[in-house]
Protein backbone atom coordinates (compact mmCIF):
# COMPACT_ATOMS: atom_id res chain seq x y z
CA UNK A 1 0.00 0.00 0.00
CA UNK A 2 1.90 3.05 -1.25
CA UNK A 3 0.61 5.85 0.95
CA UNK A 4 1.17 9.41 -0.24
CA UNK A 5 -0.62 11.41 2.46
CA UNK A 6 -2.91 11.24 5.45
CA UNK A 7 -5.40 14.02 6.14
CA UNK A 8 -6.85 14.34 9.65
CA UNK A 9 -9.97 16.34 10.47
CA UNK A 10 -11.71 17.09 13.73
CA UNK A 11 -15.37 17.80 13.07
CA UNK A 12 -18.39 18.60 15.16
CA UNK A 13 -22.14 18.32 14.68
CA UNK A 14 -25.12 18.83 16.99
CA UNK A 15 -27.47 15.86 17.48
CA UNK A 16 -31.10 16.43 16.45
CA UNK A 17 -32.08 15.40 20.01
CA UNK A 18 -30.00 14.90 23.16
CA UNK A 19 -28.90 11.28 23.68
CA UNK A 20 -29.57 10.46 27.34
CA UNK A 21 -28.13 7.66 29.45
CA UNK A 22 -27.62 7.42 33.22
CA UNK A 23 -24.03 8.55 32.49
CA UNK A 24 -25.13 11.91 31.06
CA UNK A 25 -26.31 13.56 27.85
CA UNK A 26 -24.63 13.80 24.46
CA UNK A 27 -25.88 16.88 22.61
CA UNK A 28 -22.95 17.64 20.30
CA UNK A 29 -20.76 14.99 18.69
CA UNK A 30 -17.10 15.61 17.94
CA UNK A 31 -15.35 13.14 15.67
CA UNK A 32 -12.13 12.47 13.80
CA UNK A 33 -12.11 11.86 10.07
CA UNK A 34 -9.08 10.27 8.38
CA UNK A 35 -8.44 10.32 4.63
CA UNK A 36 -5.53 8.20 3.37
CA UNK A 37 -4.47 8.78 -0.23
CA UNK A 38 -2.21 6.39 -2.14
CA UNK A 39 0.23 7.01 -4.99
CA UNK A 40 -2.55 6.33 -7.56
CA UNK A 41 -4.65 9.12 -6.02
CA UNK A 42 -7.20 6.70 -4.50
CA UNK A 43 -8.51 7.73 -1.05
CA UNK A 44 -9.76 5.57 1.83
CA UNK A 45 -11.70 6.97 4.79
CA UNK A 46 -11.92 6.15 8.48
CA UNK A 47 -13.64 7.73 11.48
CA UNK A 48 -12.50 7.95 15.10
CA UNK A 49 -15.39 7.26 17.48
CA UNK A 50 -13.94 8.55 20.78
CA UNK A 51 -16.07 11.19 22.48
CA UNK A 52 -14.94 14.63 23.68
CA UNK A 53 -14.80 13.31 27.27
CA UNK A 54 -13.97 9.82 28.62
CA UNK A 55 -17.51 8.88 29.77
CA UNK A 56 -17.85 5.69 27.76
CA UNK A 57 -14.23 4.59 27.27
CA UNK A 58 -11.00 6.15 28.53
CA UNK A 59 -10.14 7.59 25.11
CA UNK A 60 -11.06 11.11 23.94
CA UNK A 61 -10.77 13.02 20.67
CA UNK A 62 -7.57 14.60 22.00
CA UNK A 63 -5.94 11.35 23.12
CA UNK A 64 -6.74 9.85 19.71
CA UNK A 65 -5.11 12.76 17.89
CA UNK A 66 -2.05 12.40 20.13
CA UNK A 67 -1.82 8.65 19.39
CA UNK A 68 -2.38 9.16 15.68
CA UNK A 69 0.05 12.02 15.06
CA UNK A 70 2.79 11.04 17.54
CA UNK A 71 2.73 7.24 17.34
CA UNK A 72 0.42 5.42 14.92
CA UNK A 73 1.04 7.41 11.75
CA UNK A 74 4.85 7.53 12.32
CA UNK A 75 4.77 3.74 12.89
CA UNK A 76 3.01 3.28 9.55
CA UNK A 77 5.50 5.64 7.85
CA UNK A 78 8.43 3.55 9.10
CA UNK A 79 6.80 0.17 8.46
CA UNK A 80 4.96 0.05 5.13
CA UNK A 81 2.35 -2.71 4.90
CA UNK A 82 0.99 -4.68 1.91
CA UNK A 83 -2.45 -5.43 3.30
CA UNK A 84 -4.72 -3.82 5.96
CA UNK A 85 -4.81 -7.12 7.88
CA UNK A 86 -1.19 -6.38 8.86
CA UNK A 87 -2.02 -3.07 10.55
CA UNK A 88 -3.45 -4.58 13.70
CA UNK A 89 -0.25 -6.54 14.39
CA UNK A 90 1.89 -3.47 13.65
CA UNK A 91 -0.20 -1.34 16.03
CA UNK A 92 -0.01 -3.98 18.79
CA UNK A 93 3.37 -2.55 19.86
CA UNK A 94 1.31 0.34 21.31
CA UNK A 95 -0.87 -0.58 24.28
CA UNK A 96 -4.69 -0.24 23.92
CA UNK A 97 -5.89 3.09 22.44
CA UNK A 98 -8.20 0.99 20.30
CA UNK A 99 -10.33 3.89 19.05
CA UNK A 100 -7.26 5.68 17.66
CA UNK A 101 -6.09 2.43 16.04
CA UNK A 102 -9.49 1.68 14.53
CA UNK A 103 -9.75 5.14 12.95
CA UNK A 104 -6.57 4.49 10.96
CA UNK A 105 -7.11 0.78 10.37
CA UNK A 106 -10.60 1.17 8.91
CA UNK A 107 -9.31 3.85 6.49
CA UNK A 108 -6.66 1.36 5.31
CA UNK A 109 -9.38 -1.24 4.61
CA UNK A 110 -11.43 1.24 2.58
CA UNK A 111 -8.33 2.23 0.61
CA UNK A 112 -7.37 -1.40 -0.02
CA UNK A 113 -10.87 -2.43 -1.14
CA UNK A 114 -11.03 0.59 -3.49
CA UNK A 115 -7.60 -0.24 -4.93
CA UNK A 116 -8.97 -3.73 -5.71
CA UNK A 117 -12.15 -2.15 -7.17
CA UNK A 118 -14.13 -4.27 -4.72
CA UNK A 119 -16.86 -3.54 -2.17
CA UNK A 120 -15.44 -3.63 1.36
CA UNK A 121 -18.13 -6.11 2.39
CA UNK A 122 -16.74 -8.60 -0.13
CA UNK A 123 -13.11 -7.96 0.95
CA UNK A 124 -14.20 -8.83 4.50
CA UNK A 125 -16.08 -11.98 3.50
CA UNK A 126 -19.60 -10.57 3.79
CA UNK A 127 -22.46 -12.63 2.42
CA UNK A 128 -25.55 -10.44 2.90
CA UNK A 129 -26.83 -7.90 0.39
CA UNK A 130 -28.82 -6.07 3.08
CA UNK A 131 -28.48 -5.80 6.86
CA UNK A 132 -31.33 -5.63 9.36
CA UNK A 133 -31.83 -2.17 10.88
CA UNK A 134 -32.20 -1.51 14.61
CA UNK A 135 -32.38 1.75 16.51
CA UNK A 136 -31.74 3.10 20.00
CA UNK A 137 -34.12 5.13 22.14
CA UNK A 138 -32.15 7.14 24.69
CA UNK A 139 -34.55 9.19 26.79
CA UNK A 140 -35.69 9.21 30.43
CA UNK A 141 -39.35 9.87 29.59
CA UNK A 142 -41.78 7.02 28.96
CA UNK A 143 -44.04 9.25 26.87
CA UNK A 144 -41.15 10.35 24.67
CA UNK A 145 -39.90 6.76 24.36
CA UNK A 146 -43.30 5.56 23.12
CA UNK A 147 -43.64 8.46 20.71
CA UNK A 148 -40.17 7.70 19.30
CA UNK A 149 -40.81 3.96 19.04
CA UNK A 150 -44.06 4.63 17.14
CA UNK A 151 -42.10 6.69 14.62
CA UNK A 152 -39.25 4.16 14.33
CA UNK A 153 -41.74 1.36 13.67
CA UNK A 154 -43.28 3.41 10.86
CA UNK A 155 -39.76 3.77 9.44
CA UNK A 156 -39.45 -0.04 9.51
CA UNK A 157 -36.88 -0.71 12.24
CA UNK A 158 -36.84 -4.38 13.24
CA UNK A 159 -35.55 -4.02 16.77
CA UNK A 160 -35.65 -1.31 19.44
CA UNK A 161 -33.02 -0.85 22.13
CA UNK A 162 -33.82 1.28 25.17
CA UNK A 163 -31.42 2.69 27.73
CA UNK A 164 -32.21 1.66 31.30
CA UNK A 165 -30.87 2.22 34.85
CA UNK A 166 -32.16 1.53 38.37
CA UNK A 167 -34.13 4.79 38.08
CA UNK A 168 -35.65 3.80 34.77
CA UNK A 169 -36.28 0.10 34.49
CA UNK A 170 -39.27 -1.97 35.65
CA UNK A 171 -42.10 0.55 35.23
CA UNK A 172 -40.53 1.97 32.06
CA UNK A 173 -40.15 -1.43 30.40
CA UNK A 174 -43.59 -2.56 31.61
CA UNK A 175 -45.21 0.41 29.87
CA UNK A 176 -43.26 -0.17 26.67
CA UNK A 177 -44.00 -3.91 26.68
CA UNK A 178 -47.69 -3.19 27.29
CA UNK A 179 -47.75 -0.90 24.24
CA UNK A 180 -45.84 -3.33 22.01
CA UNK A 181 -46.50 -6.92 23.14
CA UNK A 182 -44.55 -8.60 20.32
CA UNK A 183 -41.81 -6.08 19.54
CA UNK A 184 -38.17 -7.31 19.69
CA UNK A 185 -36.90 -5.10 22.54
CA UNK A 186 -33.55 -5.07 24.26
CA UNK A 187 -32.28 -2.96 27.14
CA UNK A 188 -28.84 -1.39 27.52
CA UNK A 189 -27.78 -0.53 31.09
CA UNK A 190 -24.29 0.85 30.34
CA UNK A 191 -23.01 -0.57 33.67
CA UNK A 192 -25.73 1.06 35.81
CA UNK A 193 -26.07 -1.92 38.19
CA UNK A 194 -23.99 -3.94 40.61
CA UNK A 195 -24.50 -7.49 41.93
CA UNK A 196 -26.36 -5.98 44.91
CA UNK A 197 -29.16 -5.18 42.45
CA UNK A 198 -29.61 -8.82 41.47
CA UNK A 199 -33.31 -8.94 42.43
CA UNK A 200 -34.01 -5.78 40.39
CA UNK A 201 -32.31 -7.28 37.37
CA UNK A 202 -34.02 -10.67 37.82
CA UNK A 203 -37.40 -8.91 37.74
CA UNK A 204 -36.69 -7.74 34.19
CA UNK A 205 -37.07 -11.38 33.07
CA UNK A 206 -40.81 -10.53 33.03
CA UNK A 207 -40.45 -8.58 29.79
CA UNK A 208 -39.13 -11.20 27.40
CA UNK A 209 -36.25 -8.94 26.34
CA UNK A 210 -34.00 -10.12 23.51
CA UNK A 211 -31.10 -9.42 25.86
CA UNK A 212 -29.79 -7.05 28.51
CA UNK A 213 -26.64 -5.23 27.47
CA UNK A 214 -23.79 -4.59 29.96
CA UNK A 215 -25.72 -4.53 33.26
CA UNK A 216 -22.61 -4.64 35.50
CA UNK A 217 -19.13 -3.06 35.62
CA UNK A 218 -17.69 -1.70 32.38
CA UNK A 219 -14.55 -3.83 32.74
CA UNK A 220 -16.14 -6.87 34.37
CA UNK A 221 -16.11 -10.45 33.11
CA UNK A 222 -16.51 -12.44 36.37
CA UNK A 223 -19.64 -10.91 37.91
CA UNK A 224 -21.57 -11.08 34.64
CA UNK A 225 -20.95 -14.85 34.66
CA UNK A 226 -22.43 -15.06 38.19
CA UNK A 227 -25.41 -12.92 37.12
CA UNK A 228 -26.09 -14.90 33.93
CA UNK A 229 -26.58 -18.05 36.07
CA UNK A 230 -29.36 -16.26 37.99
CA UNK A 231 -31.36 -14.66 35.17
CA UNK A 232 -33.18 -15.98 32.10
CA UNK A 233 -32.61 -12.90 29.91
CA UNK A 234 -29.44 -13.37 27.84
CA UNK A 235 -26.62 -11.00 28.79
CA UNK A 236 -24.85 -9.16 25.97
CA UNK A 237 -21.48 -7.55 26.65
CA UNK A 238 -20.45 -4.23 25.11
CA UNK A 239 -18.06 -2.18 27.32
CA UNK A 240 -16.28 -5.35 28.56
CA UNK A 241 -15.35 -6.42 25.02
CA UNK A 242 -12.33 -4.51 23.74
CA UNK A 243 -10.50 -7.31 21.96
CA UNK A 244 -10.66 -10.86 20.65
CA UNK A 245 -9.21 -12.09 23.96
CA UNK A 246 -11.94 -10.31 25.94
CA UNK A 247 -14.59 -12.01 23.78
CA UNK A 248 -12.95 -15.44 24.18
CA UNK A 249 -12.73 -15.08 27.95
CA UNK A 250 -16.32 -13.82 28.29
CA UNK A 251 -17.64 -16.75 26.27
CA UNK A 252 -15.49 -19.35 28.05
CA UNK A 253 -16.59 -18.05 31.48
CA UNK A 254 -20.28 -17.89 30.47
CA UNK A 255 -20.37 -14.13 31.11
CA UNK A 256 -22.68 -13.53 28.16
CA UNK A 257 -24.70 -15.29 25.47
CA UNK A 258 -24.44 -12.52 22.89
CA UNK A 259 -21.67 -10.11 21.88
CA UNK A 260 -21.93 -6.53 20.63
CA UNK A 261 -19.04 -5.90 18.21
CA UNK A 262 -18.06 -2.24 17.84
CA UNK A 263 -15.43 -1.86 15.14
CA UNK A 264 -14.43 1.62 16.30
CA UNK A 265 -13.86 0.47 19.90
CA UNK A 266 -12.02 -2.83 19.47
CA UNK A 267 -9.20 -1.63 17.21
CA UNK A 268 -10.71 -2.07 13.76
CA UNK A 269 -12.05 -4.50 11.19
CA UNK A 270 -9.40 -7.20 11.50
CA UNK A 271 -10.10 -7.66 15.21
CA UNK A 272 -13.86 -7.39 14.55
CA UNK A 273 -13.63 -10.21 12.03
CA UNK A 274 -11.61 -12.36 14.45
CA UNK A 275 -14.29 -11.92 17.13
CA UNK A 276 -16.99 -12.64 14.56
CA UNK A 277 -15.27 -15.81 13.35
CA UNK A 278 -14.72 -17.10 16.89
CA UNK A 279 -18.34 -16.43 17.90
CA UNK A 280 -19.64 -17.99 14.68
CA UNK A 281 -17.70 -21.16 15.41
CA UNK A 282 -19.03 -21.24 19.00
CA UNK A 283 -22.64 -20.50 17.98
CA UNK A 284 -22.68 -17.17 19.82
CA UNK A 285 -24.77 -14.57 17.94
CA UNK A 286 -23.18 -11.16 17.39
CA UNK A 287 -24.55 -7.78 16.34
CA UNK A 288 -22.96 -4.54 15.26
CA UNK A 289 -23.05 -1.80 17.90
CA UNK A 290 -23.34 1.92 17.21
CA UNK A 291 -21.48 4.90 18.67
CA UNK A 292 -23.59 7.88 17.50
CA UNK A 293 -21.49 7.83 14.36
CA UNK A 294 -21.19 9.87 11.21
CA UNK A 295 -21.54 8.33 7.78
CA UNK A 296 -18.04 6.92 7.32
CA UNK A 297 -18.22 4.82 10.43
CA UNK A 298 -21.81 3.82 9.62
CA UNK A 299 -20.59 2.60 6.23
CA UNK A 300 -17.83 0.49 7.82
CA UNK A 301 -20.42 -0.99 10.21
CA UNK A 302 -22.74 -1.90 7.33
CA UNK A 303 -19.96 -3.72 5.46
CA UNK A 304 -18.98 -5.62 8.61
CA UNK A 305 -22.59 -6.53 9.45
CA UNK A 306 -22.85 -8.29 6.07
CA UNK A 307 -20.80 -11.17 7.55
CA UNK A 308 -22.85 -14.32 8.24
CA UNK A 309 -22.58 -14.32 12.07
CA UNK A 310 -24.36 -10.95 12.43
CA UNK A 311 -27.69 -12.67 12.98
CA UNK A 312 -29.32 -10.04 15.23
CA UNK A 313 -30.29 -6.53 14.05
CA UNK A 314 -27.61 -4.11 15.32
CA UNK A 315 -27.51 -0.37 16.04
CA UNK A 316 -27.71 0.08 12.27
CA UNK A 317 -29.83 3.17 11.73
CA UNK A 318 -30.26 5.81 9.05
CA UNK A 319 -28.10 8.95 8.93
CA UNK A 320 -31.17 11.00 9.83
CA UNK A 321 -31.59 9.19 13.17
CA UNK A 322 -29.01 11.63 14.57
CA UNK A 323 -28.07 14.17 11.86
CA UNK A 324 -29.72 16.92 9.85
CA UNK A 325 -27.04 16.45 7.16
CA UNK A 326 -24.51 13.61 7.22
CA UNK A 327 -21.06 13.82 5.59
CA UNK A 328 -21.71 11.07 3.01
CA UNK A 329 -23.77 10.83 -0.17
CA UNK A 330 -26.09 9.16 -0.45
CA UNK A 331 -26.95 9.15 3.25
CA UNK A 332 -27.65 5.82 4.96
CA UNK A 333 -31.36 5.01 4.68
CA UNK A 334 -33.56 2.22 6.00
CA UNK A 335 -36.00 0.57 3.60
CA UNK A 336 -38.45 -2.10 4.74
CA UNK A 337 -36.34 -2.63 7.84
CA UNK A 338 -33.05 -3.09 6.00
CA UNK A 339 -30.04 -1.09 4.91
CA UNK A 340 -28.69 -2.16 1.52
CA UNK A 341 -25.03 -3.21 1.53
CA UNK A 342 -23.41 -0.97 -1.11
CA UNK A 343 -22.02 -2.62 -4.24
CA UNK A 344 -19.58 0.17 -5.16
CA UNK A 345 -15.86 -0.01 -4.31
CA UNK A 346 -14.73 0.30 -0.67
CA UNK A 347 -17.28 1.61 1.81
CA UNK A 348 -19.51 2.37 -1.18
CA UNK A 349 -20.56 5.88 -0.16
CA UNK A 350 -19.02 9.13 -1.42
CA UNK A 351 -17.75 11.75 1.01
CA UNK A 352 -19.69 15.01 0.84
CA UNK A 353 -16.57 17.23 0.87
CA UNK A 354 -18.63 20.42 1.07
CA UNK A 355 -20.45 19.19 4.18
CA UNK A 356 -17.16 17.94 5.68
CA UNK A 357 -15.58 21.39 5.23
CA UNK A 358 -18.63 22.97 6.89
CA UNK A 359 -18.39 20.85 10.03
CA UNK A 360 -14.59 20.49 10.17
CA UNK A 361 -12.91 22.68 12.80
CA UNK A 362 -9.29 21.50 12.57
CA UNK A 363 -7.26 19.89 9.80
CA UNK A 364 -3.72 18.59 9.36
CA UNK A 365 -2.08 16.81 6.44
CA UNK A 366 0.85 14.45 6.89
CA UNK A 367 2.83 13.81 3.72
CA UNK A 368 4.62 10.43 3.53
Ligand code: OSB
Pocket residue numbers: 056135136188190238289290291292293315316317
Ligand atom coordinates in the same frame (compact mmCIF):
# COMPACT_ATOMS: atom_id res chain seq x y z
O1 OSB B 1 -23.65 1.64 24.90
O2 OSB B 1 -24.17 1.02 22.97
C1 OSB B 1 -23.82 1.90 23.73
C2 OSB B 1 -23.83 5.23 21.87
C3 OSB B 1 -22.70 5.80 22.37
C4 OSB B 1 -21.95 5.14 23.32
C5 OSB B 1 -22.35 3.89 23.77
C6 OSB B 1 -23.49 3.29 23.27
C7 OSB B 1 -24.25 3.97 22.32
C8 OSB B 1 -25.46 3.40 21.77
C9 OSB B 1 -25.61 3.31 20.28
O3 OSB B 1 -26.33 2.94 22.47
C10 OSB B 1 -26.36 4.37 19.61
C11 OSB B 1 -26.22 4.33 18.10
O4 OSB B 1 -25.24 4.84 17.58
O5 OSB B 1 -27.09 3.79 17.42
Ligand code: MG
Pocket residue numbers: 188190213214238239
Ligand atom coordinates in the same frame (compact mmCIF):
# COMPACT_ATOMS: atom_id res chain seq x y z
MG1 MG C 1 -24.04 -0.50 24.87
